[in-house]
Amino acid sequence: QINEAEVVLFSVPSYACQRRTTLDNHNVTLTDALSLLAENAELSDEDGRGVAFRRAAAVLKALPAPVTAMSQLTGLPCLGDHSLRVIKDILENEASDEVESTKQSDRFKALKVLTGIFGVGSKTADRWIRDGIHNLHQLQESGATLNRAQQAGLEHYDDLNQQVTKAEADAITEIVQEAVVSVLPGAQVVLTGGFRRGKQTGHDVDFLITHPEEGREVGLMPKVVFWLESQGFLLYQKTTRNSYLEVKDGPGRPSSNMDRFERCLSIFKLAKKEERGIKLTNPPAHRRWRAVRVDLVVSPISQFAFALLGWTGSKLFERELRRWAGHEKAMSLSSHALYDNKQSRYLRAASEEEIFAHLGLEYIPPSERNA
Ligand code: 8DG
Ligand code: MN
Ligand code: MN
Numbered sequence: 001q002i003n004e005a006e007v008v009l010f011s012v013p014s015y016a017c018q019r020r021t022t023l024d025n026h027n028v029t030l031t032d033a034l035s036l037l038a039e040n041a042e043l044s045d046e047d048g049r050g051v052a053f054r055r056a057a058a059v060l061k062a063l064p065a066p067v068t069a070m071s072q073l074t075g076l077p078c079l080g081d082h083s084l085r086v087i088k089d090i091l092e093n094e095a096s097d098e099v100e101s102t103k104q105s106d107r108f109k110a111l112k113v114l115t116g117i118f119g120v121g122s123k124t125a126d127r128w129i130r131d132g133i134h135n136l137h138q139l140q141e142s143g144a145t146l147n148r149a150q151q152a153g154l155e156h157y158d159d160l161n162q163q164v165t166k167a168e169a170d171a172i173t174e175i176v177q178e179a180v181v182s183v184l185p186g187a188q189v190v191l192t193g194g195f196r197r198g199k200q201t202g203h204d205v206d207f208l209i210t211h212p213e214e215g216r217e218v219g220l221m222p223k224v225v226f227w228l229e230s231q232g233f234l235l236y237q238k239t240t241r242n243s244y245l246e247v248k249d250g251p252g253r254p255s256s257n258m259d260r261f262e263r264c265l266s267i268f269k270l271a272k273k274e275e276r277g278i279k280l281t282n283p284p285a286h287r288r289w290r291a292v293r294v295d296l297v298v299s300p301i302s303q304f305a306f307a308l309l310g311w312t313g314s315k316l317f318e319r320e321l322r323r324w325a326g327h328e329k330a331m332s333l334s335s336h337a338l339y340d341n342k343q344s345r346y347l348r349a350a351s352e353e354e355i356f357a358h359l360g361l362e363y364i365p366p367s368e369r370n371a
Helices: 028-043 047-061 081-093 097-104 106-115 122-130 136-142 148-155 166-183 220-230 301-312 315-329 352-358
Strands: 188-191 205-210 234-240 262-271 289-298 331-333 338-340
Touching: 028 047, 028 081, 028 097, 028 106, 028 122, 047 081, 047 315, 081 097, 097 106, 106 122, 136 148, 148 234, 166 188, 166 205, 166 220, 166 262, 166 289, 205 220, 205 301, 220 234, 220 262, 220 289, 301 352, 315 331, 338 352
Parallel strands: 205 289
Antiparallel strands: 188 205, 234 262, 262 289, 331 338
C-alpha cells in the first residue's frame, strides 16, 4: 500500500540537454505509448504535436523510478494536457484507448509499412495511400514510379527492417576503417548515432570521418565509396557533395536538422558472421549476407566537434540543444558551427566539452544523451 506522503516526487530541468538520460528507462510502457503518438503525428505531418509527445516521453525517460501516481508528476515540465491524459489512462487502466486505436488503425499501419521502405517519407506514403496503396504487394502491382533509393529499399525491405546489432556495427566499422585508411592514411573514423550512445541495436550505422590536417579530407568521400564499391560492399549509395561555406551560409539555420557535409547514404552488403573471411567453394544453400543501412559523413577537422555532437543524437537531444542555444543563449548551433548573435562572431571548439561550455551547459556524455 502506497501512502500519499511516501510517493516519490520528481524534479527535472525543462530542456533535455540539461538532463542525463541513460538507456535505463523506468517508464517504458508510458514512453512507448507517447512515442507511438509522436510517430503517428510525425507521419501525419503534424510536427508540432510530434515534438510535444517526444518531449513528454523524454521527461519520463529521465525519471529515476517508475511513475505510479499522477501526483508525482506535479511540476514536471513538457507534460501537456494530452500527454497527461494518456499517462493517466495507462496508470489507471493499463492501456490508453487512443494509443490502442491508433496502433490498430489502417492508416497508421499503412504509413508504417510504406515509410518502412528506405527512401519513402510521409508525403510519398500519404500520396500512395490516397491512391489506394496500403501494402507492399499493392505498391508492386500499382506501377507507381520508384526512384533508385526506393527500389533498393523495396528490394532489401526485410533486411532493412531488422535491427542492426552491435556486433554487425563493429564488423562494418572494421570495413569502413579499412576503406578510409586505404585511400587516405591518417584519416579517422568515429562511430556516431545510437551506437555511440551505447545502444545495443539500431536502424542503421552512422560514421563520421575526418583528417587531423585541415583540408586533407577534401575529395575523400568519392574515394572511400569507390574502394567500397570495388570490393563489393555496396548494394546502394548516394553521395551528396559538401556545400557549406561559412561566409555565404552565415549562422546556419538553427531549427534545421539538415547539414551540408559531404555525406553518403548507403546500403552495405554484410557477410553473415559465420561466413566472414571464408572463401566460397560450392554455391551456398542459403543467402550468406544481409543488407544494412550505413550513413557516412566527412567533416573538416575544424568542424569536427560540432559534427560529432550533431551526429551523435538522439534526435530530440539535438533539437533541444539548438532550442537552448537559440532561446536561452541567443546563439545558433548547427553541425558546422556555433554563432553568438550578441557578439556577432563564431565560437570555435575542438571538443564536445567546449561546445557545452560555450552554451553554459554541464557536459553530458553520449551515453546520457538518450532523450
Ligand atoms: P538508430 O539509428 O539507432 O535508430 O538511432 P540514431 O542513430 O539515433 O538515429 P539516426 O537516424 O541514425 O540519426 C543519428 C543522428 O544523425 C541524429 O542525431 C540525427 C542526425 N542526423 C540525421 N540526418 C542528419 C542531417 O541531415 N544533419 C545532421 N546534422 N544530423 C543528421 O539523421
Ligand atoms: Mn543511427
Ligand atoms: Mn543515420
